Amino acid sequence: MDKYTAFNSKIVVLPNENVDTDQIIPARFLKVTDKVGLGDNLFSDWRYDGDGTPKPDFILNQPEIKGRAILLAGDNFGCGSSREHAPWALTGYGFRAVISTSFADIFRNNSLKNGLLPIIVDKDTHAQLFSLCEEDPDTALSIDLNAQMLTLPDGRKVQFPIDGFSRTCLLNGIDEIGYVLTMDDKITAFESLPGVR
C-alpha cells in the first residue's frame, strides 16, 4: 500500500444520511474477480439513468468536481454489507478521504486497509463544513494524517481521531497481513494450547 501523504483538495458534498454500500456500489457490480473499474460504477444508481445516461443533477456528473479527493457525507456513512468493493470504488474514483459524523464499523475497517481515510468530526464541525461548501462550492481542505488535522480555508484547524495503529500503517504504507505473518510462532503456540483444536 502507498504511504498516505498530506494533501489539499476541494470537496464533493453528498448530504445524504445513512449512505449504504448498495448505493456506493450496487451488488450487480460485485461479480468481478479483481478490483479494476469499480470507480466507474461508484454511486451508479444515483449517477446514471436506466440506459446509462449520466443524471445531470447528481454531484459526480458536474464537471467542476473532477479530481476532487474529499467526500463530505451525512451521518452513518457506509452502512450495510461488508463488501470491500465500496472503498475500492471510492478510491478507484479518486477519493482519499470521507468526512462524516460516523461510519459503519465494517466500512471503516475496510477503508483503513485501502488508503481511504474515514474522518469523524463532531456535529458542529460537520454542519460548518456543509455551510462553508454551500457558501463557496470550491472550498478546499488540507488533510494531514500525521498531525490528525483538517485545515479549513480560513486557517482554522480541526483535530480528528484515529487509532494509533491504523495511523502508523497508513502513514508508512504497512502491510497488516505481513505484520501478522511475522507472528507465526505465537500463532503456532496458541494453536497447541489444550482446548484449541
Place this chain on the structure above:
Amino acid sequence: MPQTLFEKIWNAHVVAQDPGSPAVLYIDLHLVHEVTSPQAFEGLRKRGIQARRPDRTFATMDHGIPTYSRDLPIMDEMAAKQIAQLEKNAADFNITLYGLRQNIEKQGIVHVIGPELGLTQPGMTIVCGDSHTSTHGAFGALAFGIGTSEVEMVLSTQCLLQRKPGTAQVRVDGALQKGVGAKDIILGIIAKYGIGAGTGFVFEYTGAAIRRLSMEERMTVCNMSIEGGARAGMIAPDDATFEYIAGREFAPKGADWDKAVSAWRNLPSDEGARYDATFTLDADALEPMITYGTNPGMGIGITGRVPDPAQIGDLSQRNALTKALGYMALQPNQPLLGQAIDVVFIGSCTNSRISDLRDAAAVLKGRRVSPTVRVMVVPGSAQVKKQAEAEGLDRVFTEAGAEWREAGCSMCIAMNGDQLQPGQYAISTSNRNFEGRQGKGGRTFLASPLTAAASAVTGVVTDVRTLLGVPFGMLR
C-alpha cells in the same frame, strides 16, 4: 470479575496484543463465498503462500448462483466466471467446497449451511466476508462479517487484527402474541433504536422472549444485528442450542461431545457482568412489523401509518424521510395495510430455514396466491429444500401458485437475475430495503414469512392475524 459471553470468547482467542495495537484474534471457523473471496486468494498467490488452516475453512456459493434448475447452465458469464474461480481457489488451496459440482447436496446460503452442518458451535470465533455472519451468534459464538483484505488475512494467518468492541445488552422481555415472531422482534428493535445504534457494539440478546425462541428464530434475530449497526449479535447457549447441534456432521461426538457441552455451559454471561449500553423491547406489545422506507430502521407495526416528514424536527432526518417516501412512492400518514404489491420473496439468510417455510406453508395451504403477484420461495440450502419436499411443503407452494426454487441468496441481493423491475413493490423476508437492493428502482417492504405469505394470498399488504382460518396453533 464477572464477564459477559462476549468477553469470555474474546479473551479466550487473543493470541497477542502489543501495547497500542489491536488484538491478534484467533479465528476458529472461516466461511467463504464466491463474491468476496477472489481478490483474497489472489493475494495469497502473490505472496506465494498457502492457506494456514484449510481444515478450518469452508466454502460455498450462494450470492451469484441461479435459483432455476441446476440442470441448466449459468447464463450470466461474469457470475459463471466468479463461480469457476471459487472452484479453482478451493481446489488450489485445499478447502472443502459445497458447490454446484462438489457436495451439491450440502450447498446453500453460507449462514444457513454453517449451523446446518454443525460447523457453527458455541464459544467459537467465526468470520466470513459477509455482514450477515452475525447469524452464527445465535449459538453463543462471536461471529462477524469482514472485508476481503481481512479474508486474505484469515486465510494467511488464521487471525484477525481487531479492536475490542463495546457490549450492549438487548433485552426483550414478555411473550410474543400469535402471528408475531423473531423477524418482528429484530425489526422492532431496529425501528426503535435506528440503524446506527449498534455501531461499535456487539449485541447480546437477553430476556424471556429471546430464551423461548427456537434456534432458527434466534438465527433470524442475530442475522439482522448488522442492520442495527452491530457487527455481531449473540445469544447465550442453552439446552436448545445443544439439542440443535447434537448429531450434526461436524458436531463433537461421544466423550468429546460431553466435554464440549460442559465447557459451553460456562459461556453465558456471569451474574453482575456489565454492559456498556442497554436496549430494550417489550414483546407483549409487539405487532407484526413492516418497513415502509429505504433502510431497515424505517419500520412500523403493520396496523400503523407511514410517518409524516412534517412532524420531524431534525432537518437531515426530515430530508431522509422525504427522499425515502419519494423513492417508495408512499404518502405521509397513509396506512400500509391494503397497499398493492407485485412480488413476494420468501428466502434469504434471514428467513429461508425449514421453520420459515413451514410458517409460509401454514398460511398458503389450501389457498391460492393472488393472480397479480409473483411469489418466489427460495430455500436456504439444498438440505432445507430436501426436508421441505419430504414434508410436502413444495406442493403446498406450487399448488398455491408460488415458484419453488433452488437454494441461494436470490432476490435478497438480486445479483443472480432474480430481481424486481423498476417501480415494483415487493414484500420480502430478507434483510435490506435499501434503494435498488432487490433490483434497480425496486421497492421493498421487509416483513416476516407469515406476513409475506398472507400478503401473497391477498395481493396487498396484509396483517396475517386477520386472515380467517389461519391455523394459528401451527404458527407458533
